[in-house]
Amino acid sequence: MVTSIDSIGIIGFGEVGAIIGQDLVAQGVRVVAFDRLIEDPERRAALQEKARTCGVILVESLERAIDNVPLIISAVTAGCALEVARSVAARRPQGQLFMDINSVSPRTKLLASEAIEDCGGNYIDAAVMAPVPLQRLKTPILLGGTQAPALADALQLLGFNARAFSDKVGAASAVKMCRSVMIKGLEALTTECLAAARQYGVEQPVLESLHKSFPSMGWDANRPHYLISRVAEHGRRRAEEMIEVAKTVEDVGIPARMSEAIAVVQAGWVDAMDEAEIQYTDKEPFDWRSLVDALYGKHVDPQRKP
Incomplete structure (x- = not known):
């Protein structure tokens, strides 16, 4: 049973992994991270600089990231979550705790749990219930x-807003996945609604x-900018998550028509940006109107014949 955490290994050093790592380092926790992008020569330098800024020890293999740490946090994309769990297993x-914060279906979490626990580890299903950049830890x-109650106590001592929800793996993720139908759906609806209205x-x-x-x-304020910016910045990752949401819905016999459509819209928006060679960072400060204009041009005459 874990009572305190003085070191952690993070797998996936993207937005969430970097925030968690930086905030824990500031409290004196030793943080070691691995991200497979370290193998990409074009991204290696930027990843190393981010780790240096955060005070995180960036290593070049998964083995080194998880060696002799009481807690492993998996913060990768939905499509890689099960693969990472099996690699750790x-x-x-x-005796190590494996905290899976990835947005995947309860069934995927159960498969990951089986892999970890069959090899002597302790699996924790973690559902992150809001955007991490806004509230951080x-x-x-x-x-x-x-092990959820014991880990919740240890994480709270480090400033996390974590609580034990269930002794069963998958229940916490079911909350997150069902919520995502609404949250990611609202983002997708907003992009389609306002892009058409702008035209x-x-x-x-x-x-x-x-x-x-x-x-x-x-x-009447920042909500449209915020919702569309989430798609522009994270549409690819959100589309992967919505594929897992669709699995969540279908696993209990509900047709996943909306979840599947949301995945298409989220990915399609980023595809359009890629085709137009537009990066999210090109549009800072973000304004949804300028992005729509860059993608689709100025508004059209609705009476014009096609």
Whole structure:
């Protein structure tokens, strides 16, 4: 049973991994990280600089990242989550805690759990319930598994907003996945709604109508910029997550029509940006109108014949 954590290994040093690592290093925790992008010569230098800025020890193999640490945090993309769990299991993580914070279906978490625990490790299903950049370690996290209460106590001492949700693996992730139908769906709906409204030159009355119907959501302020920016910046990753959401829905006999469509919209938006050679960072400060104009041009005359 874990009582304190003085070192951790992070697999996946993207946005979330870097934030967790930096905030823990600031508290004196030794953080070692591995990201497979270290193998890409074009990305290696930037990854090393990010690790240096965060105070994190960046290593060149998964083995070195997980060696002699009580806690391993997996923070990769949804499509890689099970592969990473099985790779860690192959290294025989005797007594180590494996905290899987990836957004995948309960069934995928169960398969990952079987791999880790069959090889002597302790698996923790972790569901991150809000965007990490906004609240950092204070982001709500639900934990599942037999070791969830003990890990929750240890994480809280480090400033995490984590709580034990269930002793069963998959329950916490079910909350996250079902929530994502709504959250990622709202992002996808907003991109399609406002991109079309912009083409007709009626985005302002559309936003005014949305604000009148839902005055607390900020449609008259930053909400549209925020929702569309999430797609522009993370659409590829969100599409992977929505594929896992579709599995979550289908595994209980519900047709996943909306989840599948959301995955297509999220990925399609980023595909359009790639085709137009537009990077998210090219649009800072982010304004959804300028991105729509760059992708689709100025608004059209709705009476023009196609």
